[in-house]
Amino acid sequence: MRRKVVEQRARVTNAFEALRHQIGLALGAARNARLDAEDALTKLRLEKLVLSVGLDHAEDDPKLAEHRGEPAMASVLSWLHTVRSRFYADWADGPAQLRDLVASEADGPAGRPAGEWLGTLGRIDGTEPPGLWRIGEATVDGLSVGGTRGTTHSFDVAVPLLDESHLSITSAPKTRHTVDALVENLLMRVLSTFTPGAVKVHLWDVGQLTAVLPNFYALSRTSAVTVHDPTRLVDLLDELAGHIRRIHTHTMQAGYPTLRAMRKATGKRVEPWRIAVLYGNGENLAPEHLRDLKRVASGALAAGISLVLVDVPTVLGGSVETISLLDDRRAITSMTGSGVEVWLDPPLPPGQVAGAAARIAEAVITKQGGPRSFADLLPTEFGKECSARELRAPVGFYEGEPVEVVIGDATPHALIGGPSGSGKTNFLYALLGSLAARYSPDELALYLLDFKEGVSFAGLAPGKKDESWLPHARLVGVNVNTDREFGLALLRFLSDELRRRSAAAKEYEVTNIAELRAADPDGHWPRIVAVIDEFQYLFAGRDSVTAMATALLEDLARRGRSQGIHLVLASQDIAGIDAFWGKPAVFEQCTLRIAMPKARRVLAESNQAAVSAPRWHAVVNHESGISHGNQLVHVPDASAKDTFPVLQRQLWQRYATHGGPRLFDGAVAPQLDESPAFTTLEPAKDRPRALVGQSIEVMDNAHAVELASAPGRNLAVLGSSTAEALSVLEAATRSLARQYPPGAVEFVLGCAIDTCADEVRALADDLAALGHKPVVTSASDIPTVVADQAARLSEPDGGPRFVVLYGVDAVSPALERKEPGKPSGLDHLRTLLKQGPVKGTHVLGWWRGVARLKDTLGFGGTEDIGAWVALDVQGSELAAFCAGQVVHWSPRAGRALFFDRSTHASPEVTIPFHRQEASDA
Ligand SMILES: Nc1ncnc2c1ncn2[C@@H]1O[C@H](COP(=O)(O)OP(=O)(O)OP(=O)(O)O)[C@@H](O)[C@H]1O
Numbered sequence: 001m002r003r004k005v006v007e008q009r010a011r012v013t014n015a016f017e018a019l020r021h022q023i024g025l026a027l028g029a030a031r032n033a034r035l036d037a038e039d040a041l042t043k044l045r046l047e048k049l050v051l052s053v054g055l056d057h058a059e060d061d062p063k064l065a066e067h068r069g070e071p072a073m074a075s076v077l078s079w080l081h082t083v084r085s086r087f088y089a090d091w092a093d094g095p096a097q098l099r100d101l102v103a104s105e106a107d108g109p110a111g112r113p114a115g116e117w118l119g120t121l122g123r124i125d126g127t128e129p130p131g132l133w134r135i136g137e138a139t140v141d142g143l144s145v146g147g148t149r150g151t152t153h154s155f156d157v158a159v160p161l162l163d164e165s166h167l168s169i170t171s172a173p174k175t176r177h178t179v180d181a182l183v184e185n186l187l188m189r190v191l192s193t194f195t196p197g198a199v200k201v202h203l204w205d206v207g208q209l210t211a212v213l214p215n216f217y218a219l220s221r222t223s224a225v226t227v228h229d230p231t232r233l234v235d236l237l238d239e240l241a242g243h244i245r246r247i248h249t250h251t252m253q254a255g256y257p258t259l260r261a262m263r264k265a266t267g268k269r270v271e272p273w274r275i276a277v278l279y280g281n282g283e284n285l286a287p288e289h290l291r292d293l294k295r296v297a298s299g300a301l302a303a304g305i306s307l308v309l310v311d312v313p314t315v316l317g318g319s320v321e322t323i324s325l326l327d328d329r330r331a332i333t334s335m336t337g338s339g340v341e342v343w344l345d346p347p348l349p350p351g352q353v354a355g356a357a358a359r360i361a362e363a364v365i366t367k368q369g370g371p372r373s374f375a376d377l378l379p380t381e382f383g384k385e386c387s388a389r390e391l392r393a394p395v396g397f398y399e400g401e402p403v404e405v406v407i408g409d410a411t412p413h414a415l416i417g418g419p420s421g422s423g424k425t426n427f428l429y430a431l432l433g434s435l436a437a438r439y440s441p442d443e444l445a446l447y448l449l450d451f452k453e454g455v456s457f458a459g460l461a462p463g464k465k466d467e468s469w470l471p472h473a474r475l476v477g478v479n480v481n482t483d484r485e486f487g488l489a490l491l492r493f494l495s496d497e498l499r500r501r502s503a504a505a506k507e508y509e510v511t512n513i514a515e516l517r518a519a520d521p522d523g524h525w526p527r528i529v530a531v532i533d534e535f536q537y538l539f540a541g542r543d544s545v546t547a548m549a550t551a552l553l554e555d556l557a558r559r560g561r562s563q564g565i566h567l568v569l570a571s572q573d574i575a576g577i578d579a580f581w582g583k584p585a586v587f588e589q590c591t592l593r594i595a596m597p598k599a600r601r602v603l604a605e606s607n608q609a610a611v612s613a614p615r616w617h618a619v620v621n622h623e624s625g626i627s628h629g630n631q632l633v634h635v636p637d638a639s640a641k642d643t644f645p646v647l648q649r650q651l652w653q654r655y656a657t658h659g660g661p662r663l664f665d666g667a668v669a670p671q672l673d674e675s676p677a678f679t680t681l682e683p684a685k686d687r688p689r690a691l692v693g694q695s696i697e698v699m700d701n702a703h704a705v706e707l708a709s710a711p712g713r714n715l716a717v718l719g720s721s722t723a724e725a726l727s728v729l730e731a732a733t734r735s736l737a738r739q740y741p742p743g744a745v746e747f748v749l750g751c752a753i754d755t756c757a758d759e760v761r762a763l764a765d766d767l768a769a770l771g772h773k774p775v776v777t778s779a780s781d782i783p784t785v786v787a788d789q790a791a792r793l794s795e796p797d798g799g800p801r802f803v804v805l806y807g808v809d810a811v812s813p814a815l816e817r818k819e820p821g822k823p824s825g826l827d828h829l830r831t832l833l834k835q836g837p838v839k840g841t842h843v844l845g846w847w848r849g850v851a852r853l854k855d856t857l858g859f860g861g862t863e864d865i866g867a868w869v870a871l872d873v874q875g876s877e878l879a880a881f882c883a884g885q886v887v888h889w890s891p892r893a894g895r896a897l898f899f900d901r902s903t904h905a906s907p908e909v910t911i912p913f914h915r916q917e918a919s920d921a
Contacts, residue, residue: 006839010045011108028227042072043072046072046076055084058077062194062410084671094155098155101132101822102132104154104670108193108416109122110158110193111722114349115194117357118188118349119356121195122194123195123400124193124194124195130263133186133189135182135333136157136343136549137866138343140153140340141543144296161186161306162190162306163850164301165301166306166309166319166321167307167309167322168312168320168322169182176227177347179310179311179350180345185279185310186308187201188357189786190275191219192356192360200224201225201226201274201275201277202240203216203225203227203228203590204278205230206226206279206281207281214907219357219361219364233285234275235290235606237296240296241296242629243274244302246623248627254641259303259304272623274303274304277308279310280313281334293314295314295533297320298317299457300318301318313527320334321333321334329344331395336840350544364399374647375717377395377434378647382436387444389409389514391406391439391527391566392405393434394434395427395434395633395635396635407559407566410886412561412591413561413569414588415590415602416571417594417595418572418599419596419598420572422596422599423596423618425456426638428531428533429639433644435646436471436647439654441526441655443526445474445528446475446528446530447493448460448530449475449486449490449532450477450480451534451538457533458478458665460473461659466645468653471658476661476664477490478663479668483696485547486666488545488552489698490530493537493553497528498563498565500518500568504525512562512563526564527565528564529566530588531567532570535570539583544888550586554586591624593624594620595610595613596613597610597613607625607630616635616637617633619633661888662699662700667909669894670911672731672734672914675691677700677701678735683739683741688800689730689734691703692731692896693869693911703900704735706903708837709837710866712863714842715845716845716847716869717845717868717890718853719847719848719870720848720871720872721872722755722756724894724912725846725848727913729845730913731806731912731913733802734763734767738770740800742772744803745772745800746801747772747773747801748774748802748804749777749806750805750806752775753806757778760806779811782814783817785803786828789801789836790836791828793832793841801842801845802844803841808846809845809847809855809856810848826858829856850870850881866901867902868899869897870891871896872891873891878897878899878907882901897909
């Protein structure tokens with residue numbers, strides 16, 4: 001038992017011993033670990049201290065005095081030396097490598113000393129831009145690059161810019177001139193690298209209006225440098241954003257992610273590089289500007305746009321390099337890191353910069369070429385283009401390059417504006433000539449209307465002096481300033497054509513003109529361009545013409561695009577734009593804007609390009625007038641003598657088989673004998689047509705009254721204007737006579753006005769010449785003739801008879817005379833009017849006033865006048881003869897109002913035919 005106890009104690013004691021041993025080991029390890037950690041901490045603290053003063057100063061810096069001699073210090077210094085030499089082992093030839101890099105990436109003016117290039121013109125155009133642009137030089141001690149202390153190594157410092165990076169410069173106090181010199185230096189290197197015009201610089205300075213980089217003054221007169229209004233940063237940002245959008249769309253469509261990629265692949269530069277320099281004042285931009293700026297910065301590089309920001313505090317998207325000035329010579333840059341000071345290049349000699357700027361400016365202007373002529377707009381071969389997709393033609397030149405106008409899907413309609421004399425008509429001629437020379441009349445049809453007083457398009461139709469015409473022109477309307485109805489007629493015509501094309505497209509199950517042409521290759525589907533000069537006349541009254549014109553124009557503007565019907569609306573700026581009040585649809589659809597110099601409100605409100613456009617230039621803008629779409633163009637003189645007519649003759653000879661255009665000249669009265677409506681009249685049995693005047697239509701047509709055997713088929717001419725009344729009755733009678741063989745019709749001509757006797761007799765002679773036997777009666781016989789005609793109504797042989805009465809009201813007293821128990825002459829006339837037409841006897845009568853006609857007809861007799869022509873009569877008087885509707889009509893010379901209740905909803909303006917007067921002969 002006792003032995004057992006002893007054994008147990010020994011076992012416990014042993015276990016305790018073993019435990020004590022283990023604990024001792026653990027404590028020893030912990031102590032060692034702690035000592036190591038303390039050692040490491042000491043070294044780290046020392047390392048930090050050494051790094052704070054710099055390894056090179058560790059030997060003598062007072063901050064390290066108390067640690068010198070410590071073993072840990074020796075080991076830290078030794079470790080740091082090892083690290084540095086290992087790091088700089090690769091950098092031993094760093095400066096030399098940098099020098100080589102800058103030399104290869106910043107070749108020529110991009111990196112070479114100014115003396116070698118300042119004042120010479122750049123030669124790079126479509127190829128790659130230099131990758132780096134020199135700004136100065138840095139020097140480092142030999143030791144820092146693993147070499148010998150005290151020796152110096154210097155290398156060029158350059159920054160990327162075009163296509164690569166934005167630049168953000170931060171000034172130090174009193175260093176504005178250094179910043180200017182830095183920016184001027186950079187810009188001058190860029191401008192001297194490329195061919196003049198390949199780079200466009202935009203300058204904006206929050207604090208200065210004009211004197212931003214004054215040495216560039218000469219360039220600011222060209223498109224190479226634009227100085228922006230300090231209060232309108234938003235305009236500049238808008239313009240840049242617009243360029244980015246446009247370029248992005250263009251490059252993406254062509255299948256490239258960036259402009260640079262496209263340039264590389266095609267070997268062609270289609271856009272200039274753009275550099276926008278923004279000078280701030282160190283204060284934050286307004287939040288909306290900042291937001292726009294960031295948006296621009298993120299898309300700019302892909303569009304060849306680089307930003308140089310000076311004291312504009314912001315963090316930009318896209319790649320950005322920074323330069324921070326330390327004083328007026330030194331800076332640090334993100335290219336080299338904060339440990340290296342850069343000695344910026346000294347300012348370029350101001351006189352030489354100004355001289356170089358002047359040279360470049362001169363070259364830019366020379367590149368614009370001497371004044372280019374109209375002939376330069378024409379292709380070498382005529383009629384080679386196809387209009388299925390769009391119409392495209394140059395209208396002038398800018399800096400030597402042709403500037404095109406495109407009429408197509410994105411820009412279906414155009415608005416042209418400018419003050420009087422600014423060259424609108426000339427522009428139209430340049431455009432029409434350039435288009436007509438490229439597209440054959442099968443590809444392009446022109447409808448040309450000028451509301452101006454004058455005959456600007458008259459030369460495009462055959463004339464007395466020149467028999468040629470522009471074969472593309474289908475309609476030429478001149479002197480239509482008082483005939484707004486003609487504008488309406490054109491819009492109606494186009495609207496009908498739109499419907500016709502839509503129907504055809506539907507039939508072929510296609511949606512637009514390009515597809516329709518593909519589906520129907522034998523069809524005639526030219527693109528139609530309708531030019532309306534001074535179009536605001538269409539909207540000149542508060543009447544039905546304005547209302548209808550607005551509705552039609554809106555419809556055409558909206559739907560014309562897909563069917564190849566395009567509007568070109570020209571006007572004096574303000575008047576034209578004001579005309580759009582309440583019709584924004586038309587205005588908005590005119591995405592092609594052309595602003596002549598000093599034109600206001602044609603472009604977007606903030607777009608001031610037209611204000612500064614020089615004489616004989618135009619701002620062509622395919623982006624609804626937003627600044628980034630501006631293309632300044634010098635328009636050649638297309639209105640000079642022997643310019644357009646020469647082209648017209650060539651085209652006329654070439655396309656001789658295409659007929660001439662319809663010419664509508666509002667100042668010339670139409671001739672009945674030349675009217676197709678008259679010359680093509682054929683014998684008509686029961687529905688003879690009495691022509692009364694020319695209708696205002698796109699087709700050469702006449703208004704006619706059908707004198708069928710039906711109640712009310714009489715014609716009244718109303719008003720005191722003798723010449724026109726004679727014209728209407730003569731046209732009606734002669735046209736009727738043409739529709740009957742000799743002897744098959746009777747004409748009774750009753751003249752109640754002595755002064756018209758000769759004309760009535762002359763008409764009778766005309767009828768006789770056709771083989772008819774007209775009866776002419778004088779005023780005194782009219783009551784008898786009327787009674788006689790009324791009596792004959794009961795005869796069975798009521799053959800066609802026309803009773804033409806001149807000045808019925810002049811014989812009213814005689815007609816009203818009544819013998820007791822017998823009907824008066826007036827009663828007979830009323831019978832004739834009421835019952836005659838059904839029996840084939842029609843009255844064509846002239847009353848010199850509406851009230852006088854009413855007197856003749858008596859109560860309820862208005863039904864017997866089925867058609868009338870009103871001359872110098874106010875519209876308000878005519879309601880009774882127009883189913884009670886309000887008639888808008890103010891008499892005007894050479895025009896009449898025609899209404900036929902059997903065919904018209906409302907009266908229409910008609911043009912009485914010109915009568916051959918004795919004095920004309
Ligand atoms: N690009 C040009 N080069 C040379 N001369 C021009 C040019 N453009 C117009 N002109 C001349 O200027 C004059 C006025 O031009 P145009 O008739 O085209 O102006 P407009 O704007 O149509 O004027 P308005 O509205 O008064 O008719 C014409 O005599 C024309 O010859």
